[in-house]
Amino acid sequence: MSKHLNIGFVEGAEIMSHRMKYWLFCAMAFAAAAAAGIVIGATVPAAGAGDNAALLFLLLLGVCGLVMAAGWLWWKRTDDLQQQGQLISWYWGGNFGALAMLVYLAVFFGRHSDISLGAIYLFFAQFVGFAGVWLVWRLRGRGQSE
Amino acid sequence: MKNCLRDLRKAQGLNQADLADRLAISRQTIIAIEADKYDPSLPMAYRMAAFFDVPVEVLFINPWKVNPPDRPSPV
Numbered sequence: 051m052s053k054h055l056n057i058g059f060v061e062g063a064e065i066m067s068h069r070m071k072y073w074l075f076c077a078m079a080f081a082a083a084a085a086a087g088i089v090i091g092a093t094v095p096a097a098g099a100g101d102n103a104a105l106l107f108l109l110l111l112g113v114c115g116l117v118m119a120a121g122w123l124w125w126k127r128t129d130d131l132q133q134q135g136q137l138i139s140w141y142w143g144g145n146f147g148a149l150a151m152l153v154y155l156a157v158f159f160g161r162h163s164d165i166s167l168g169a170i171y172l173f174f175a176q177f178v179g180f181a182g183v184w185l186v187w188r189l190r191g192r193g194q195s196e
Numbered sequence: 197m198k199n200c201l202r203d204l205r206k207a208q209g210l211n212q213a214d215l216a217d218r219l220a221i222s223r224q225t226i227i228a229i230e231a232d233k234y235d236p237s238l239p240m241a242y243r244m245a246a247f248f249d250v251p252v253e254v255l256f257i258n259p260w261k262v263n264p265p266d267r268p269s270p271v
Contacts, residue, residue: 068220129221130237
């Protein structure tokens with residue numbers, strides 16, 4: 051056994067390698083997202099709001115929280131480089147993709163069409179989520195100013 | 197940032213996948229650092245240095261220090 055085993059680098063490595071854990075949690079995150087999609091599809095009416103829409107909304111927010119928690123388990127197993135790849139790709143690629151789709155919907159379906167308004171709501175929600183997380187990040191990074 | 201990760205890894209008889217697993221990071225990260233395409237965070241740099249039992253500045257060459265002739269000039 052290598053001397054490195056004694057300083058905590060490979061705890062549990064005999065059972066499962068880091069790479070295997072990474073892909074296992076990655077698969078679990080995707081499975082959680084797929085399961086959430088099935089739950090949403092099975093509980094939400096195809097058109098219009100159902101009875102107890104407010105309650106259903108809260109329950110499904112909880113389901114979304116579970117999806118994020120599953121993603122968090124995977125995220126904790128990513129390293130600097132992988133996190134940087136995700137952050138850069140989601141920021142630049144994700145935002146440009148969303149903007150391009152927003153413009154497409156507005157041009158081909160009209161600015162006030164239901165689908166365009168839905169996309170705009172989604173964009174606003176994305177911004178609110180960004181602002182909330184950014185604020186937490188900013189506050190957690192505070193230190194003593196001198 | 198210039199580094200001697202490849203040399204230290206080979207001296208231990210490890211391939212990139214082995215080292216990645218020992219450090220609980222991705223093989224892609226090892227490859228990127230060895231190719232001088234990515235500078236790791238300070239915690240990761242210290243973790244690597246601890247693994248090889250060398251000071252960080254042996255593993256990652258500090259380009260801002262006065263360099264002996266065999267060291268690269270500051271970037």
